[in-house]
Amino acid sequence: MGLLQLLKGQFLCHLLIFYVFLVSGLLVNLLQLCTLPLWALNRQLARRINCRLGYCISSQMVALLEWWSGTECTLYTDPESYPRYGKENAIVILNHNFEIDFLCGWTFCERFGVLGTSKVMAKKELAYVPLIGWMWYFQEIVFCKRKWEEDRRTVAKSLQNLRDYPENFWFLLFCEGTRFTEKKHKISMEVAESKGLPKLKHHLLPRTKGFCVTVQNLRGTVTAVYDSTLNFRNKETPTLRGVLSGKKYHADLYVRRIPLDSVPEDEAECAAWLHKLYQEKDTFQEGYTQTGRFPGPVVNLPRQPWALLNWLFWAVLVLGPLILLLLQLLQTGSTLTVLCSLAVCIAVSGAVHWMIGQTEINRASSYGNKQAPLNNN
Numbered sequence: 001m002g003l004l005q006l007l008k009g010q011f012l013c014h015l016l017i018f019y020v021f022l023v024s025g026l027l028v029n030l031l032q033l034c035t036l037p038l039w040a041l042n043r044q045l046a047r048r049i050n051c052r053l054g055y056c057i058s059s060q061m062v063a064l065l066e067w068w069s070g071t072e073c074t075l076y077t078d079p080e081s082y083p084r085y086g087k088e089n090a091i092v093i094l095n096h097n098f099e100i101d102f103l104c105g106w107t108f109c110e111r112f113g114v115l116g117t118s119k120v121m122a123k124k125e126l127a128y129v130p131l132i133g134w135m136w137y138f139q140e141i142v143f144c145k146r147k148w149e150e151d152r153r154t155v156a157k158s159l160q161n162l163r164d165y166p167e168n169f170w171f172l173l174f175c176e177g178t179r180f181t182e183k184k185h186k187i188s189m190e191v192a193e194s195k196g197l198p199k200l201k202h203h204l205l206p207r208t209k210g211f212c213v214t215v216q217n218l219r220g221t222v223t224a225v226y227d228s229t230l231n232f233r234n235k236e237t238p239t240l241r242g243v244l245s246g247k248k249y250h251a252d253l254y255v256r257r258i259p260l261d262s263v264p265e266d267e268a269e270c271a272a273w274l275h276k277l278y279q280e281k282d283t284f285q286e287g288y289t290q291t292g293r294f295p296g297p298v299v300n301l302p303r304q305p306w307a308l309l310n311w312l313f314w315a316v317l318v319l320g321p322l323i324l325l326l327l328q329l330l331q332t333g334s335t336l337t338v339l340c341s342l343a344v345c346i347a348v349s350g351a352v353h354w355m356i357g358q359t360e361i362n363r364a365s366s367y368g369n370k371q372a373p374l375n376n377n
């Protein structure tokens with residue numbers, strides 16, 4: 001094991017990385033708060049500023065994946081569609097099997113220049129995650145409670161807000177609604193059976209309402225659906241803890257561009273269209289498990305330096321004062337101040353632990369663990 005690799009596994013390094021993330025994130029959240037009056041005066045300018053501020057936070061996690069862990073992300077896609085990525089508004093559909101799938105999604109956003117504007121339909125609970133959840137509020141992320149009676153109005157309203165968004169954005173939908181577990185898979189296949197739908201091997205049965213409401217509300221704003229299927233080589237099961245410890249993973253992503261015009265307008269037809277799409281996705285995953293690759297050619301998409309430069313900027317800004325403080329503490333600090341500093345370190349490491357916990361599948365919600373009652377409206 002090289003010295004660098006040894007260093008990447010050290011708790012002190014993780015603490016420093018998290019310190020930069022935490023302090024810079026809080027500063028960015030504060031700046032975002034300061035833009036509140038601007039929303040009333042010049043909404044479009046406020047949105048553009050918030051995209052860039054949000055980028056300062058999310059790109060730190062991308063830098064962690066690309067530069068710290070050195071994870072490789074390979075894109076399989078049709079070279080004719082490729083030039084349009086990042087230059088149009090799109091709905092992205094992604095399978096939800098991995099703890100770092102959102103991070104791989106962000107990496108692709110970064111490479112196509114839409115990281116600051118990336119959007120998602122996220123469960124409401126994530127709005128309360130410090131830094132990321134607070135940042136999302138200013139980035140106009142669409143939150144849902146996964147209770148259709150309540151979501152149908154609020155989700156449509158949030159989607160309508162995006163109709164005059166000033167920059168190109170990708171809107172991510174995990175139509176399965178929750179992360180894949182064997183138990184959730186078994187139950188959702190019972191639902192599939194009761195609806196006369198073919199069984200899926202690698203996906204949960206997609207929830208169609210969020211997709212249909214998104215298409216209805218963003219038609220005319222979004223031009224395509226990017227059907228994206230993610231997997232990892234050699235049956236890797238990547239984790240955020242692994243990434244933080246410098247473990248290198250190999251992600252493969254297959255993207256098909258589907259013009260939005262070909263998605264039916266009628267709700268029942270739209271739902272059937274989505275079910276068919278997931279059956280196709282399932283065959284791609286099956287092919288991947290058999291051959292280790294997706295159909296279609298590989299497009300070379302090198303990592304960009306911006307995420308790393310952003311991290312270095314914030315690291316210089318917030319680590320300098322910390323080092324000065326620590327030196328002063330060592331010279332003049334009483335036992336009490338040293339103990340207080342230790343307590344702060346313990347609190348910070350507790351915060352990392354809790355935030356990483358949000359990404360862990362074994363701490364996933366119970367959503368999808370039992371059949372929701374059949375809904376006819």
Ligand SMILES: CCCCC/C=C\C/C=C\CCCCCCCC(=O)SCCNC(=O)CCNC(=O)[C@H](O)C(C)(C)COP(=O)(O)OP(=O)(O)OC[C@H]1O[C@@H](n2cnc3c(N)ncnc32)[C@H](O)[C@@H]1OP(=O)(O)O
Nearest residue numbers: 102105118122123146147148172177188207209210372375
């Ligand atoms: C490639 C590049 C990538 C680019 C990345 C771009 C952007 C990145 C940006 C950010 C990255 C950060 C990512 C953060 C991740 C956070 C993600 C989440 O939080 S996922 C969870 C939240 N999102 C969703 O749930 C979306 C999908 N859900 C829906 O669409 C739902 O319909 C809903 C709108 C949320 C409503 O939920 P509800 O529970 O009320 O669902 P339904 O009404 O749909 O449920 C009833 C329906 O489902 C059938 N049913 C019952 N039980 C099950 C079951 N166990 N499994 C499947 N289906 C079930 C039931 O019969 C009803 O069927 P029907 O609709 O036909 O009546």
Ligand SMILES: CCCCCCCCCCCCCCCCCC(=O)OC[C@@H](O)COP(=O)(O)O
Nearest residue numbers: 021060061064102132178179355356364365367
């Ligand atoms: C440089 C950065 C260093 C940072 C170190 C640690 C930072 C930790 C940051 C935590 C970020 C939290 C973002 C949460 C995104 C989680 C996405 C996710 O996967 O949500 C799950 C939902 O889709 C479904 O929920 P379930 O029903 O499966 O339950």
